[in-house]
Amino acid sequence: MGAVPVWLRERRSGVGRPAERSRAEVTAAAIALADREGLAAVSMRRVAAELGTGAASLYRYVDSRDDLLDLMTDEVAAAYELPPPGPWLPGLLEVCRQGRELMRRHAWLPELVLTRSALGPHGTDLLEQVLEILAGHPADVGRKLEAFAVMNALTAALTLSELDVGARQRQGAYLAHAVAAGRHPHLTAALTGGSPVPAPHFEDTISRVLVGLLGE
Amino acid sequence: MGAVPVWLRERRSGVGRPAERSRAEVTAAAIALADREGLAAVSMRRVAAELGTGAASLYRYVDSRDDLLDLMTDEVAAAYELPPPGPWLPGLLEVCRQGRELMRRHAWLPELVLTRSALGPHGTDLLEQVLEILAGHPADVGRKLEAFAVMNALTAALTLSELDVGARQRQGAYLAHAVAAGRHPHLTAALTGGSPVPAPHFEDTISRVLVGLLGE
DNA sequence: CTCATTCGGGAACGGTGTTCGCGAACACCG
DNA sequence: CGGTGTTCGCGAACACCGTTCCCGAATGAG
Numbered sequence: 001m002g003a004v005p006v007w008l009r010e011r012r013s014g015v016g017r018p019a020e021r022s023r024a025e026v027t028a029a030a031i032a033l034a035d036r037e038g039l040a041a042v043s044m045r046r047v048a049a050e051l052g053t054g055a056a057s058l059y060r061y062v063d064s065r066d067d068l069l070d071l072m073t074d075e076v077a078a079a080y081e082l083p084p085p086g087p088w089l090p091g092l093l094e095v096c097r098q099g100r101e102l103m104r105r106h107a108w109l110p111e112l113v114l115t116r117s118a119l120g121p122h123g124t125d126l127l128e129q130v131l132e133i134l135a136g137h138p139a140d141v142g143r144k145l146e147a148f149a150v151m152n153a154l155t156a157a158l159t160l161s162e163l164d165v166g167a168r169q170r171q172g173a174y175l176a177h178a179v180a181a182g183r184h185p186h187l188t189a190a191l192t193g194g195s196p197v198p199a200p201h202f203e204d205t206i207s208r209v210l211v212g213l214l215g216e
Numbered sequence: 217m218g219a220v221p222v223w224l225r226e227r228r229s230g231v232g233r234p235a236e237r238s239r240a241e242v243t244a245a246a247i248a249l250a251d252r253e254g255l256a257a258v259s260m261r262r263v264a265a266e267l268g269t270g271a272a273s274l275y276r277y278v279d280s281r282d283d284l285l286d287l288m289t290d291e292v293a294a295a296y297e298l299p300p301p302g303p304w305l306p307g308l309l310e311v312c313r314q315g316r317e318l319m320r321r322h323a324w325l326p327e328l329v330l331t332r333s334a335l336g337p338h339g340t341d342l343l344e345q346v347l348e349i350l351a352g353h354p355a356d357v358g359r360k361l362e363a364f365a366v367m368n369a370l371t372a373a374l375t376l377s378e379l380d381v382g383a384r385q386r387q388g389a390y391l392a393h394a395v396a397a398g399r400h401p402h403l404t405a406a407l408t409g410g411s412p413v414p415a416p417h418f419e420d421t422i423s424r425v426l427v428g429l430l431g432e
Numbered sequence: 433c434t435c436a437t438t439c440g441g442g443a444a445c446g447g448t449g450t451t452c453g454c455g456a457a458c459a460c461c462g
Numbered sequence: 463c464g465g466t467g468t469t470c471g472c473g474a475a476c477a478c479c480g481t482t483c484c485c486g487a488a489t490g491a492g
Binding site: 003004005007053111114115116117118119120121124125127130131132135140141142143144145146147149150153154157158160161166167169170171173174175177178184185186187189190195197198199200205208209210211212 | 219220221223224287327330331332333334335336337340341343344347348351356357358359360361362364366369370373374376377382383385386387389390391393394400401402403406407409413414415416424425426427428429
């Protein structure tokens with residue numbers, strides 16, 4: 001054990017006292033809690049309380065908190081409704097659009113996707129679909145797998161900065177200070193040039209990146 | 217306060233007992249500790265012990281642990297040695313190449329860059345340089361700023377997965393299982409097709425993404 | 433009914449970030 | 463020199479945290 005992911009350490013069954021809950025129930029409770037109060041609130045004690053049980057009991061279903069986080073991520077990935085076959089670019093864009101939607105619905109997701117890229121059953125299904133969308137594409141396997149990774153990471157990173165208004169405010173505060181200090185001419189020109197900075201749209205950005213990666 | 221970043225909450229001075237340490241010293245101790253034992257080891261108590269002092273003392277230099285993490289990130293960004301003026305693509309590639317090198321030297325950096333994108337003085341200098349490199353480029357300001365964000369996020373994400381061998385192993389273990397189960401034809405074809413999957417190189421990937429984003 | 437086996441979970445261990453408050457150390461002022 | 467205002471250092475405490483131990487309870491099999 002150690003190099004073996006959560007999903008392979010399934011519950012054996014048969015003899016003994018039957019469990020009162022399931023891994024899915026624990027995962028759902030954790031997701032509900034994270035949706036309501038953020039990732040930081042997902043502690044073993046809080047999740048257990050959500051289920052009306054004790055913290056130690058959770059370790060019957062999960063080896064560690066990190067395992068639970070992986071389960072949460074993969075569980076959400078079950079909600080992808082994959083697009084019908086068609087040209088690859090619109091197909092991948094739709095996947096990204098849905099990913100962004102999932103992350104907006106679960107504001108804790110981007111952080112998990114970025115810091116622990118764990119492929120569970122649903123994540124694997126998604127990868128399979130992406131490979132199917134790219135089936136006719138001439139790029140080699142390595143590049144396709146990389147496109148998948150870049151898609152996910154970029155969607156998460158862009159959605160995260162989109163959601164984290166606190167960070168944007170602090171950033172703005174410091175940039176304003178830097179401009180006022182006067183030692184950053186290009187930055188000053190960029191930030192004071194006429195209208196408020198036009199923000200590129202998510203789909204446009206992802207689209208350009210994908211085209212750059214996989215060709216027209 | 218709250219929307220005001222660490223760097224603007226500078227130490228006022230003059231009267232009173234002089235401080236025995238400096239913010240820079242605290243930051244350096246935290247970086248040394250993180251380099252040696254990882255980000256998880258950077259607790260207020262451990263950093264304080266590194267300096268031979270008590271945990272509570274650190275709060276004279278920093279408002280919270282998160283502030284300290286931001287200081288660490290920005291401090292490392294001081295090490296960029298910016299390329300001489302020239303065509304924009306090689307210039308940006310050099311910036312990314314150096315970013316990757318910094319992240320390999322400080323394995324805790326990618327996580328911080330991905331989850332808390334805080335621009336401090338050195339990060340702002342870097343942004344200024346990137347804007348200078350792009351000074352002659354016809355793209356509008358929004359797209360240039362976005363290119364900066366994408367560059368950073370992608371460099372961090374790629375370097376992180378490069379460094380995190382544990383995750384790659386677990387991933388491999390589960391993918392092997394999925395292939396064995398037989399319900400993922402494209403995935404199976406991709407993973408069993410001839411030689412080991414050819415991994416695209418970092419600079420090539422970043423280059424394609426930048427060209428997609430900013431044009432040839 | 434016995435028994436191996438599993439589950440539930442209170443209690444405890446060794447951590448964590450942060451706050452409180454007090455004594456000490458200094459710069460300035462009279 | 464003696465206050466005095468102000469800051470610094472930091473032990474102690476608070477409210478948590480993840481995880482492990484261990485024992486009693488529950489169960490299905492024989």
